[in-house]
Amino acid sequence: QVQLVESGGGVVQSGGSLRLSCAASGFTFSTYGMHWVRQAPGKGLEWVAFIRYDGSNKYYGDSVKGRFTISRDNSKNTLYLQMNSLRAEDTAVYYCAKDRSGGQYYFDYWGQGTLVTVSS
Amino acid sequence: DIQMTQSPSTLSASVGDRVTITCRASQTISTWLAWYQQRPGRAPKLLIYKASSLESGVPSRFSGSGSGTEFTLTISSLQPDDFATYYCQQYDTYSTFGGGTKVEIK
Numbered sequence: 001q002v003q004l005v006e007s008g009g010g011v012v013q014s015g016g017s018l019r020l021s022c023a024a025s026g027f028t029f030s031t032y033g034m035h036w037v038r039q040a041p042g043k044g045l046e047w048v049a050f051i052r053y054d055g056s057n058k059y060y061g062d063s064v065k066g067r068f069t070i071s072r073d074n075s076k077n078t079l080y081l082q083m084n085s086l087r088a089e090d091t092a093v094y095y096c097a098k099d100r101s102g103g104q105y106y107f108d109y110w111g112q113g114t115l116v117t118v119s120s
Numbered sequence: 121d122i123q124m125t126q127s128p129s130t131l132s133a134s135v136g137d138r139v140t141i142t143c144r145a146s147q148t149i150s151t152w153l154a155w156y157q158q159r160p161g162r163a164p165k166l167l168i169y170k171a172s173s174l175e176s177g178v179p180s181r182f183s184g185s186g187s188g189t190e191f192t193l194t195i196s197s198l199q200p201d202d203f204a205t206y207y208c209q210q211y212d213t214y215s216t217f218g219g220g221t222k223v224e225i226k
Binding site: 046107111 | 154163169215216218219220
């Protein structure tokens with residue numbers, strides 16, 4: 001069965017950096033696009049970033065463009081999110097999510113999420 | 121950017137009720153719309169994609185309709201497991217979620 005397990009969350013000071021990981025199993029990771037989606041405490045969902053199955057294309061939401069970098073290692077079945085210049089408004093649960101197919105930007109499997117708290 | 125507006129933001133209903141949630145897009149998105157259910161402390165779960173296609177394993181009491189800018193999610197007979205928050209999502213241009221609709225017990 002498909003499993004996505006995020007890690008790397010924690011408390012970081014404003015202006016700091018953090019790298020999230022998402023370990024994937026139960027499907028052929030190297031053939032699917034992957035996303036990060038976040039949810040601030042008590043708030044709704046916000047799409048953060050997408051990476052094509054082969055890593056050749058990456059797209060970002062406006063609020064994180066220039067600060068966050070999505071990447072993947074298909075040999076390790078792992079997705080990453082490097083977060084720099086963190087702000088209080090980046091505090092959220094970060095989910096990795098599998099693209100249904102063909103980069104259609106909707107998500108058929110989600111991880112359990114990892115909490116990032118940015119303290120000022 | 122495409123904005124998604126859901127209504128109502130909160131809905132009180134009883135088991136067995138028919139429930140309808142509306143989602144409006146700020147510009148036309150054809151049928152590039154998905155619906156998710158999220159229970160407290162859990163990840164979202166895909167219910168509907170392409171506006172009206174039911175995800176495998178999702179009960180048939182859930183249905184979606186609409187195209188262009190107006191969409192609805194209907195639960196034909198609310199069950200205890202259905203008390204949750206529901207989000208619409210456009211994927212015509214990147215991705216944007218609606219603000220959510222919390223379905224509460226009346």
